[in-house]
Amino acid sequence: MEDTVKYILExxxxxxxxxxxxxxxxxxxxxxxxxxxxxxxxxxxCGKSTLLRAVNRLHxxxxxxxxxxxxxxxxxxxxxxxxxxxRRLAGMVxxxxxxxxxxxxYGNVLAGYKLNNISLSQAEKDGIVERSLRSVNLWDEVxxxxxxxxxxxxxxxxxxxxxxxxxxxxxxLLLMDEPTSALDPISTARIEELILELKKQVTIxxxxxxxxxxxxxxxxxxxxxxxxxxxxxxxxxMFTKPRDKRTEDxxxxxxx
Amino acid sequence: MKDRIFRATLFLAAGLIVLLTAxxxxxLVSQSMDALTHFGPLHFITSPAWxxxxxxxxxxxxIAGTLLTAVLALAFCIPFSFSASLFxxxxxxxxxxxxxVGSIVDLLAGVPSIVFGLWGFYTLRPLLAGAGGQGFGILxxxxxxxxxxxxxxxxxxxxxxxxxxxxLKEGAYSLGATRMEVVRYVSLPVAGSGILASYMLxxxxxxxxxxxxxxxxxxxxNLPHGLTDTGNTMASIIANQFGEAGGLKLSSLMAIGLLLxxxxxxxxxxxxYILKCVTLSKS
Amino acid sequence: xxxxLEVLNQxxxxxxxxxxxxxxxxxxxxxxxxxxxxxxRSQRYDPTGRNATTQQxxxxxxxxxxxxxxxxxxxxxxxxxxxxLVCCCTFLTLIPLFLILWELIQKGYRQFNLGLxxxxxxxxxxxxxxxxxxxxxxxxxxNGITGTLLILxxxxxxxxxxxIWVGIYLAEKGERPLARLVRxxxxxxxxxxxxxxxxxxxxxxxxxxxxxxALAGSVALAVMxxxxxIRSTEESLKMLPASLKEAGLSLGGSYASxxxxxxxxxxxxxxxxxSLIAISRxxxxxAPLLVTALGAAAINWDLSRPTSSVSLxxxxxxxxxxxxxxxxxxxxLLLLIILCINLSAKSIATKWKTQ
Numbered sequence: 001m002e003d004t005v006k007y008i009l010e011x012x013x014x015x016x017x018x019x020x021x022x023x024x025x026x027x028x029x030x031x032x033x034x035x036x037x038x039x040x041x042x043x044x045x046c047g048k049s050t051l052l053r054a055v056n057r058l059h060x061x062x063x064x065x066x067x068x069x070x071x072x073x074x075x076x077x078x079x080x081x082x083x084x085x086x087r088r089l090a091g092m093v094x095x096x097x098x099x100x101x102x103x104x105x106y107g108n109v110l111a112g113y114k115l116n117n118i119s120l121s122q123a124e125k126d127g128i129v130e131r132s133l134r135s136v137n138l139w140d141e142v143x144x145x146x147x148x149x150x151x152x153x154x155x156x157x158x159x160x161x162x163x164x165x166x167x168x169x170x171x172x173l174l175l176m177d178e179p180t181s182a183l184d185p186i187s188t189a190r191i192e193e194l195i196l197e198l199k200k201q202v203t204i205x206x207x208x209x210x211x212x213x214x215x216x217x218x219x220x221x222x223x224x225x226x227x228x229x230x231x232x233x234x235x236x237x238m239f240t241k242p243r244d245k246r247t248e249d250x251x252x253x254x255x256x
Numbered sequence: 257m258k259d260r261i262f263r264a265t266l267f268l269a270a271g272l273i274v275l276l277t278a279x280x281x282x283x284l285v286s287q288s289m290d291a292l293t294h295f296g297p298l299h300f301i302t303s304p305a306w307x308x309x310x311x312x313x314x315x316x317x318x319i320a321g322t323l324l325t326a327v328l329a330l331a332f333c334i335p336f337s338f339s340a341s342l343f344x345x346x347x348x349x350x351x352x353x354x355x356x357v358g359s360i361v362d363l364l365a366g367v368p369s370i371v372f373g374l375w376g377f378y379t380l381r382p383l384l385a386g387a388g389g390q391g392f393g394i395l396x397x398x399x400x401x402x403x404x405x406x407x408x409x410x411x412x413x414x415x416x417x418x419x420x421x422x423x424l425k426e427g428a429y430s431l432g433a434t435r436m437e438v439v440r441y442v443s444l445p446v447a448g449s450g451i452l453a454s455y456m457l458x459x460x461x462x463x464x465x466x467x468x469x470x471x472x473x474x475x476x477x478n479l480p481h482g483l484t485d486t487g488n489t490m491a492s493i494i495a496n497q498f499g500e501a502g503g504l505k506l507s508s509l510m511a512i513g514l515l516l517x518x519x520x521x522x523x524x525x526x527x528x529y530i531l532k533c534v535t536l537s538k539s
Numbered sequence: 540x541x542x543x544l545e546v547l548n549q550x551x552x553x554x555x556x557x558x559x560x561x562x563x564x565x566x567x568x569x570x571x572x573x574x575x576x577x578x579x580r581s582q583r584y585d586p587t588g589r590n591a592t593t594q595q596x597x598x599x600x601x602x603x604x605x606x607x608x609x610x611x612x613x614x615x616x617x618x619x620x621x622x623x624l625v626c627c628c629t630f631l632t633l634i635p636l637f638l639i640l641w642e643l644i645q646k647g648y649r650q651f652n653l654g655l656x657x658x659x660x661x662x663x664x665x666x667x668x669x670x671x672x673x674x675x676x677x678x679x680x681x682n683g684i685t686g687t688l689l690i691l692x693x694x695x696x697x698x699x700x701x702x703i704w705v706g707i708y709l710a711e712k713g714e715r716p717l718a719r720l721v722r723x724x725x726x727x728x729x730x731x732x733x734x735x736x737x738x739x740x741x742x743x744x745x746x747x748x749x750x751x752x753a754l755a756g757s758v759a760l761a762v763m764x765x766x767x768x769i770r771s772t773e774e775s776l777k778m779l780p781a782s783l784k785e786a787g788l789s790l791g792g793s794y795a796s797x798x799x800x801x802x803x804x805x806x807x808x809x810x811x812x813x814s815l816i817a818i819s820r821x822x823x824x825x826a827p828l829l830v831t832a833l834g835a836a837a838i839n840w841d842l843s844r845p846t847s848s849v850s851l852x853x854x855x856x857x858x859x860x861x862x863x864x865x866x867x868x869x870x871x872l873l874l875l876i877i878l879c880i881n882l883s884a885k886s887i888a889t890k891w892k893t894q
Contacts, residue, residue: 056789063714088791098782102804115792115800162786169790262795266711269704270721273769276762277724280731283742339628347625359885360633366881367639368823369733370853371870375639377857403635410632434618464732466826471857491734491826498738498830510742513735524730525723 007031007072008203009055009090009173014069016050016059024050026227027069032220034172037195037204039218039235041211043250047227048207052175055205056090057083074172088116090173091166091202096182097158099150099165106146108161109133112169132164135201136194156187160194167201174198176206180213192217211251215239223247280517288511291504300511306477306493313508315515317479321487322516324480325398325469326462330455332402337410337458341451344410345417346439358411365407373471376400381472384484392474395483400472401462409458416450416534417443450534456527460520466491490516643874647867655679655868659837660852666861676862680869682838683852686753689840690832690848691822693757698764699814705765706772707798713777722773729766736762737827745831753839753846756832760824764817771813775806808891815884819877825850849873 009032016025025047032038040048050059057078059065071078078086099108109129113120120128129146133139138160142153150161159179166174176195180188195204195217208214214221214235221235223244231238231247242248291313292300303314340361348354376396385391420443428438444451474486475496488496490512501509654677661669661678669676705721712718736759744755779802787797803810828834833845834855847855849869856866 058785058789061785061788084791084793087789090789092786092789094782094786096780096782098780098786100783100787100801100805102801102807111787111801112790112792115787115790115796117796165790175789259794262798266704266708267717269701270708270712270717272701273705273721273724273728273765274717276765277727279743280728280739283739284735287742336628336632339625340632342625343629347622357629357633359882360636362885363878363881364632364636366819366823366877367636368825368850368873368877370823370825370850370857371639371643371874374853374857374866374870375635375642379638379642406632434614436618436621437614439621460730464730464735466732466734467854470826491732494734494738495826495829498741510738513738516732517735520730520732521727524726528723528726 006033008034008074009205010070010072010075011051011055012070012072014051014054014067014071016047016054016065016067018065020066023227025054025224028224028229030222030229030232032203032205034203035199036219037199037206037217039214039221040205040207040224041209041214041221041250042224044209046224048209048224049177050227051224052092052177052205052207055173055175056087056092058087058092084116088112088169089171090175091169091171092175093159093163093166093177093179095178097155097162099153099158099161101149101151103150104147105133105142105150105153105161108150108165109168111165116169128168132168133161135167135198136160136164137190138164154187156183156190159183159187159191163191163194163198167198171202174202174204176204178207178209181209188213223250225250284510284514284517288507288514290507291511294504294507300508301515304479308505311504313505315490315508315512317477318488318490318493318512319515321394321473321480322463322489322491322519324394324487325401325473325489326459328394328398328483329401329405329462330459332399333406333409333458334455336402337406337413337455338451340406340410341414341417342439343414345414345447346420346443347435349418358414361407361410363407364403367404369404369465369467370471372400372404373468376468376472389484390474392472393484393486394473394480397469397473397489400468401465404465404468405458405461408461409455412454412457413447413451416447416454419450420446449530453527453530453534456523456530460523460527463523464491464516464520466495470495490519640874643867643871646864647869647871649675650864650868651871652679652868655872656684657681660847660855660865661862662836663859663861666859666865670861670864676864678865680849680852680865680872682835682847683849683869685838685840686832686835686846686851687822687848689842689846690753690756690760690828691818693754693842694760694764694821695814695818697757698761698817699768702765702768702814703772703803703810706769706776707803709769709773710776711798725766725769728762729770731762733759733763733824734826734830737830740827741830748843751831751833751845752843753832754842756828756846756848757842759827759831760821763821763824763827767817767820768814771817772806772810775809775813776802778809779805808888812884812888815880815887819880819884822877822880823850823873825854829854 011028011030014025014028015023017023028051040051042048053059054067055071055073055078057067059067060083073081073086073089078090099105100111103111106125106129107114109132110120110125113125113128130139130143133142138157141157142148142161145152150158153161159182163174163179180191183191192213195206198204206218218235220233221231221238222229223231223238223242223246225246231242231244233243238247239251242251295303295313299314301315301319303312304316305312305314306317307313340357344354344358348357376399380399381391381396383391384393384396424442424446425438428442433441469489470492473488473492475488475492476486477488477493478486480487494509494513494516497505498509652675656679658677658679659682660680661676665678666676705725709718709722709725740755740759740762744758745751748755783805784797784802787801788794792801828848828851832848832851834847834851835845836847839846850873853866853869853873856862856869
């Protein structure tokens, strides 16, 4: 028991297959400590996103995708929890910013509460919106246009709005699927700063194909190749002294 | 739990569609059984008789009238709808004028059948009447039908023509082809099946049109012998005689309805099948 | 390949401008290149160009685009002529709509007055007396307007929610056998001629109820609207990015609330336009109402009794020479309403798309 509580997220022999016999993620085991940033790296198609989406059970939306193994969130198996509860505990930020097009900035931040049928008083709502937007450094930029549609913001602002929307539900774990790949360098830098700040509140698992980004923001890194978790360890060590030949090749640009 | 209920209602709604269609087919079949067993299905289709006094009914005249008007309508409509689809999908693709023209052509689809009938009766019929007779007949009906189906044929085929990859067209241009040659040797072969499918859909429309045809075809229960001859289509005979029909006659009308249903369904499925093949190979 | 050769023959027979730096033999090759999309193979055009012989491509010489040959070239003249023909025929297709509108306005404006909206249809006798004295016909089409509203309202109430629900099912369960079946059935329903829908409703509703009724008319129109609503719902839901649904679910929303609060509102513009078009299409329907709602001389709000509609009144006026003048004003009204609905649906679609 001691062992499991140490980790906020623990993967035990997780495999995901899109069609029978084809493993997109192959037997991955890892433990993630709270309040850390973990980067998942690897060439495209290596199963990074697939692994991430296994955590909040998004694969269940599609037929033919099978997930096996055990995923423990705060020591409890996600497969035995209600999927909605899992997804509230493990918020997700997507590759492209996707604020809900019919909702205002204000509504987008509160979307999680609305979708979960949680009713709030006006004061609570205002508090949550302000707190969430402040925590992603967006409040000063949008406080005068809270009633505008979220889709009117710039790409970087939209992505921060999406992070705020996730944080509003107070998740324990933040899953980020290449959150900066659709953004310009300045917006990317702001999101990276934000990730380092958010570490105090949540544990972050971020998929990235950008090695320098992983080096800048993560405490520990996973390197995946062809569905297999090749190496998992402190980022510094991985970048200076990779244990596996394949990691070294990837980091030195031999493939990818 | 709430999700379960939600999914169950979705499933129920889908089931309702199946039930509805089953009800339609069952209703038509059961009601036309009388006539079909009395005359025999084959005889019913091949007999040109339609006589209330001797209670002898056959569908041949109406099948002939339907096919004749629909084929003629399709033939009349092709030059115009094809031009419109080239205009919108090739020559002026993406330009403002194409949107305007497209919208006007689409509006034509919104004009109620009965208004087309009125217009055909009061405006077109006198023009045709000069040739002798009152102007009613197969020709008048098919001209109006042709106008009615233009939007169905043209808007879909314009989309297919517009979908021709521009690299192909540019390739042809850079080899010295004129625009017409590009249309003929590049766009048409690529968009061909899609265009075919949209014309079949339009044909299906023409088969089932009721009011306009009823008002213009002359409503005589004979085999039409020429373009200016009067006749009846399957749809128009039902519209005309359903009100006062009973017994074997009613059942015969139902049988005609069943035949019409089968005919349009076949045409529609063929065209949808072609469309499916086209879109599958495109993506 | 026969087409290709035709072009060839035409070409070689034409005087060829040397300054254009190409010769007919090259064109032969190039045209074949283009016509790798041979008629008959059109469905399976292959972008990799595997069917083209690469050796031939090598012999291609870079030349100026020949699109606007300056030479007196009959190909060019033909091209121009074809273009003018296309424009001409396109112009001709636009004419009927305006001719129809013009005719309705010209003949209908005299009767297009307040009475049209406030009075019920006159009897044949009243109309005859007015005609003899040379007055405008008394009466209007109020009973038709109320009837259309009643029949249409009930039809909308039945068809749109059900259609949206089925559309959601199709968008979500796209590849299941039942979904495929339902999709094909929706196509089948869409193709049913309106008069056939009418007689089916006659069998299933009019006969069991013991008489013609507004309800039967509504059922007929609902059956006609259903497939259109189903398909437009499915299409507009499918156009949404998958990440929208995933984002909603990863906020912990239940499937139902994500669908109802995120996806449906996002697809609203498509849904709304689709429904408007569906309404406008069935609004002018006459044939199915003839055998279901039948028509009535007075205003009727009772669903279980025969009811008139604007289109049924037009049919009545058309068949009665005394009432003929009213045909034009009522048709004008019907057409204007339908065109307005169509136009606004279109502008809504483009406006919301650009947002």
